[in-house]
Amino acid sequence: MNELALSRLSNRLGHVFSDSTLLQQALTHRSAHRQRNNERLEFLGDAQLGQIIARWLFDHFPDASEGQLTRMRAALVRGQTLAEVGRELDLGSCLVLGSGEMKSGGHRRDSILADTLEAVIGAIVLDAGAEACRERVLVWFASRLTQISPQSSGKDAKTRLQELLQARQKPVPEYDVMAVHGQAPKQQFEVRCQLAAHDQAFTASGASRRRAEQAAATLALTWLETEYSEDRQND
Template sequence: MSVDLERLEDRLGHRFSNRDLLTLALTHRSASRRQNNERLEFLGDSLLSEFISVALFKMHPAATEGQLTRMRASLVRGVTLAELGSELGVGNCLALGGGELKSGGFRRESILADAVEALIGAIYLDAGQRACEQCVLHWFAGRLAEVSPDSADKDPKTALQEWLQGRQLPLPEYQVLEVHGQAPKQQFDVECRLQEGDKAFVATGASRRKAEQAAARAAMSWLEQQHGR
């Protein structure tokens, strides 16, 4: 096993008995269509949700279902998993196809997030649920300590949708106005249009999702100024 993989094991806090599982967890579909980490990612996604749900349930006995759901969402979302993958040094160990290597796939948010989930699945198959859960909770220890029912705000699109629904107003419409550049360095211009006041809010982001969230945040800010919270 390479020095990089051994160092990754140290950071993960787990030594693999079946190192083929580790290799598979780090193999992106661009490197192999038949032997890649997609199935492990599926397994890891379910396990991660379970482990984080149980931890939050125990840590916040007074939190409502909605608060627990939002806290979990903030911890298991792609952005957080990609940050974690970067901290663990997962990108340096990924097996990627030539195209992904040239385009900097080892830094791409979605690839890093998927690899983290695949590693969770691999550890589970290698050592069982208890060992896997201990690793995951160790990785997330700092984030679990920081998140709280009050800090886990709803994402802007959800907050905007619920604000409008609560007042029986039409939901917003999102439209991509323009895409700049080439993948993976594209920029998206997105419009969020409200029937309320016939207002449109335009924002730019590195992905369509990020642009939509930014536009929804601007729309929500305008509504709160007009009507209050």
């Protein structure tokens, strides 16, 4: 990967690596290099991410039970959420993949994006320490952290979106498959979530129709909660 692409990614991450080889390794899938790939960094990043999110939830929800904290953490560190954050950081465009993964659209696959995000987290820990890593993770997850609560953590995005609209007596969202890329079992579904009452549509992709719908619902929910929050402030 060229230096310009790494520099642009560093800007998106909000961290300039002292050792750029750590970032390069974090972006290298095992299909591209059997020995020097991101699997060990992924292991480290997974543990670091869980600790960061657990501590944040512990500090911000002092009255939440262990079960509620566990469910909130699970919602924030699950593969689908990590893949969404990876897409927001455009990790897919920087992945180093083997030819087979490149041809099958590996740069769009949820599992690969999620693993790569964890590897990047591990790389930042090694490059700058746990505190610098914590700051970056909390920035990347900021919008999701503001939405999470003990009450909402047990519900998926589609359910929460529908309940929010129904509470406002608005039509429920409609989901349409816009495209299917690749061949089974490595397909990518592109789904649009239409909010008719607001004349808004949100498109996302996933390794299954259900995952794509959930991803699109998450985008719609984020937008809708912001809109309703602004409405309350203006009242």
